[in-house]
Amino acid sequence: MGTFVAAFTVFVLAVFIGFEVISKVPSTLHTPLMSGSNAISGITIVGALILAGQPDTPRIVHLLAGVAVVFATINVVGGYLVTHRMLGMFRRKR
């Protein structure tokens, strides 16, 4: 099995897991679901870190990847934090 087929298999199966899992989320929690899943899509930070950390590369790679680190970090930190804030409101008991 080639690398592409392996990666594509992972992709397709993950989409199905996504459909399965998300269909069970009630509409009440759709906003925190969106901000939480948004934070997950900040996983691009892994790619940004790999490239920003490459030793001995043209400066342009570092600059592009460095800005990508900023963007992805905002996505991750902002996403998880705001989700936590919202969920705290749902959990709060009087």
Add this chain to the structure above:
Amino acid sequence: MLTQDLRDLAYLLAAVLFIFDLKWMSHPRTAVRGNWAGVFGMAIAIVATLAGEPMTWQYILTGAVIGTVIGVVMATRVKMTAMPEMVGILNGFGGGASVLVAGAALVMAQRALAAGTPFGMQERVATAASAIIGAVTFFGSYVAFGKLAEFLAVKWDLKPWQSAIKYGFAAVTALGGLAYALVATFGGGGLPEGAAPLVWGTFLCFAAVGGLLLLRRSRFPGMDALKWAAAAASLALGAMLVVQPENGALFWLLAAVSSLLGVLLTISIGGADMPVTIALLNSYSGLAGAATGFVINNNVLIVAGSLVGASGIILTRIMCKAMNRSLANVLFGTLGPTSDTPDADEVYRTVKATSPEEIAMTLDGAQRVIIVPGYGMAVAQAQHAVQALAALLEQRGSQVEFAIHPVAGRMPGHMNVLLAEANVAYEKLREMDDVNAEMEQVDVAIVLGANDVVNPVAITDPKSPIAGMPIIDVSRARNVIMIKRSLSPGFAGIPNPLFAAANCQMFFSDGKKAINEIIQAVKEAS
């Protein structure tokens, strides 16, 4: 030294934690734990990436510090009513990161190609896909943010902070394109042969994006044609990049044309369709991440990206179904009155305006009360007042619940978050279908700042533009109280015969003020 196998196992663990994150989101009791699972998954993925390799640290640390500060400030400052804007802009950052990572990876791959390492087909296609999806997501999200924050495509005068963002962002986009073109042409080794049209085309596209962002209306003649042209050009340039991956100028032109496409696709979408747009952009941001995963051959990006992509698609479908519209209709169509739409003056002949005192009398002795909130509640910041009214009525023996339409507000679940902020118990937030089944037992339905989602013509008039749209059918409740500023139509632009129905009283007022006056009147009546 961390071997690649160990690292991949850590990525697998991260992917599993992301799945648990989403799985535990299915109930408020477990959702907080789910969010923590996501945090740990992300932390594991980051540590595994950084551990054990010789690294240049200054760019990583600078970027992480700046990003963390901005992220924390945004997440802690944002008001719950502004959550759609927040999620909108966060989507964009994910998409932007994907474009930049793909661009940086392309430079690395070109270097490797020059040294004799072949550049695989998967990476080529994925690089083009990252550029297209990422750029559409970034600029589409910015436009969604700007429309939600009401500074893009509006006629009225802006507040200083709105002007600063609007003009600042447009200028940065256009000047960024110019700077790129100048550096590419005159800096370093000069342009390779044939690249000049690509480089200056990139500048023109970014200048056009900047110009479009200054428009004071959301449509202009020829817009649809331009939309299709941009989409076709994106695909054609993407295919060219796959064939000639050594041509770096092509990548940036592709990103520029896709940016234009992102703006064109979102700028004409109306406020009421924002839930669909935000959900769709959410999906794109995931798909952009997955595409980047294919660029750098990394499974955790592929899994996480496709989970988010799937999540966004499901939410998009739910929102479209709740409006009884196809996705194509939301993206390309318009909603409005037709020649069959009855005249508003005719429909509203028997409208009864009411007072807080009359409402207090109606509420007196009501056993079951439901409150139907809409976007108007968010605009008026009335959620705390509404909760106070609900608590007061419960004290007096009524059973009070909230009926929430899936597309109420500007993003999926928007009303639920606002009511949760105001301390309304989770169990009292009821979904549309459950409430409709019990509507005959409801004594009083209070509709606050919602219109089309309670319009009975969706059921009664098959010719209506909203025919077939699921509604919260409050017209079957014994009494209906509509709190609204005026008789102006909702997003569909059609009159609502419910306003003139025998069991309906209209209270014309601002949402928060109205609720406070009703609270006062109920207290005085007892």
